[in-house]
Amino acid sequence: xxxxxxxxxxxxxxxxxxxxxxxxxxxxxxxxxxxxxxxxxxxxxxxxxxxxxxxxxxxxxxxxxxxxxxxxxxxxxxxxxxxxxxxxxxxxxxxxxxxxxxxxxxxxxxxxxxxxxxxxxxxxxxxxx
Amino acid sequence: xxxxxxxxxxxxxxxxxxxxxxxxxxxxxxxxxxxxxxxxxxxxxxxxxxxxxxxxxxxxxxxxxxxxxxxxxxxxxxxxxxxxxxxxxxxxxxxxxxxxxxxxxxxxxxxxxxxxxxxxxxxxxxxxxxxxxxxxxxxxxxxxxxxxxxxxxxxxxx
Numbered sequence: 001x002x003x004x005x006x007x008x009x010x011x012x013x014x015x016x017x018x019x020x021x022x023x024x025x026x027x028x029x030x031x032x033x034x035x036x037x038x039x040x041x042x043x044x045x046x047x048x049x050x051x052x053x054x055x056x057x058x059x060x061x062x063x064x065x066x067x068x069x070x071x072x073x074x075x076x077x078x079x080x081x082x083x084x085x086x087x088x089x090x091x092x093x094x095x096x097x098x099x100x101x102x103x104x105x106x107x108x109x110x111x112x113x114x115x116x117x118x119x120x121x122x123x124x125x126x127x128x129x
Numbered sequence: 130x131x132x133x134x135x136x137x138x139x140x141x142x143x144x145x146x147x148x149x150x151x152x153x154x155x156x157x158x159x160x161x162x163x164x165x166x167x168x169x170x171x172x173x174x175x176x177x178x179x180x181x182x183x184x185x186x187x188x189x190x191x192x193x194x195x196x197x198x199x200x201x202x203x204x205x206x207x208x209x210x211x212x213x214x215x216x217x218x219x220x221x222x223x224x225x226x227x228x229x230x231x232x233x234x235x236x237x238x239x240x241x242x243x244x245x246x247x248x249x250x251x252x253x254x255x256x257x258x259x260x261x262x263x264x265x266x267x268x269x270x271x272x273x274x275x276x277x278x279x280x281x282x283x284x285x286x287x
Contacts, residue, residue, distance in 0.1 A: 009145065037248050040237030041141055069181040070145030077177050 003055025006032040007072035020096040027100035060084040060109035064091035094123035132204035139235035154275040
């Protein structure tokens with residue numbers, strides 16, 4: 001199964017994963033991390049490296065990060081030197097729910113990236129117009 | 130020097146605070162020069178930084194020696210300089226580059242450094258460099274993001 005990591009500035013990722021768990025439970029092979037104001041590039045890299053190892057079962061990992069160009073994005077990007085990680089920026093709750101409920105043993109990394117990008121974008125809409 | 134809009138020390142170089150906040154605060158900036166010898170030798174990181182820069186802003190990554198030559202020729206476009214450590218600023222200033230303001234945005238706790246102010250840490254060597262820069266009349270301020278108050282480093286150095 002493709003692993004999922006959710007990475008943000010501060011507690012956004014871990015709280016978003018908790019919010020998703022209120023709706024659809026915890027996902028398999030899914031972990032989160034957040035950069036803190038006290039982190040150095042090295043301390044944060046170590047923690048992100050650790051969660052990638054945890055969720056990577058050999059089918060690759062998809063990283064959901066909060067902001068294009070932010071430290072979570074850049075730190076995960078550096079892991080591409082040694083790990084098979086694809087990065088999607090600007091994650092939202094519908095993407096987490098999809099990753100938890102629709103990801104199966106058969107889902108490939110490429111399929112998951114495409115599906116998550118599509119879900120993330122399509123779930124932003126004006127309600128009650 | 131002319132067209133040098135902003136000079137920042139940040140151990141992460143370009144990241145969310147720079148892209149989301151500082152480039153908005155200094156909206157005239159059209160060009161970024163990252164000056165770091167190690168990054169200059171690392172095509173992987175150079176590729177990453179070039180992808181991070183918003184549309185309409187160009188970037189170049191230079192070694193200290195290259196940057197000195199480049200800056201001696203002046204800047205054509207409004208420019209932001211970003212370096213990782215004060216040692217780089219000292220090298221530029223010692224080479225005669227005219228820098229009158231330095232923002233300290235990120236100097237994390239690493240071996241040999243002690244807490245200087247909040248999440249900014251410095252080594253004894255770096256403290257001496259900051260003193261030297263201040264003594265030369267360069268304004269050195271800690272300000273992680275534009276929304277925070279500036280702290281004049283001069284008032285923190287003893």
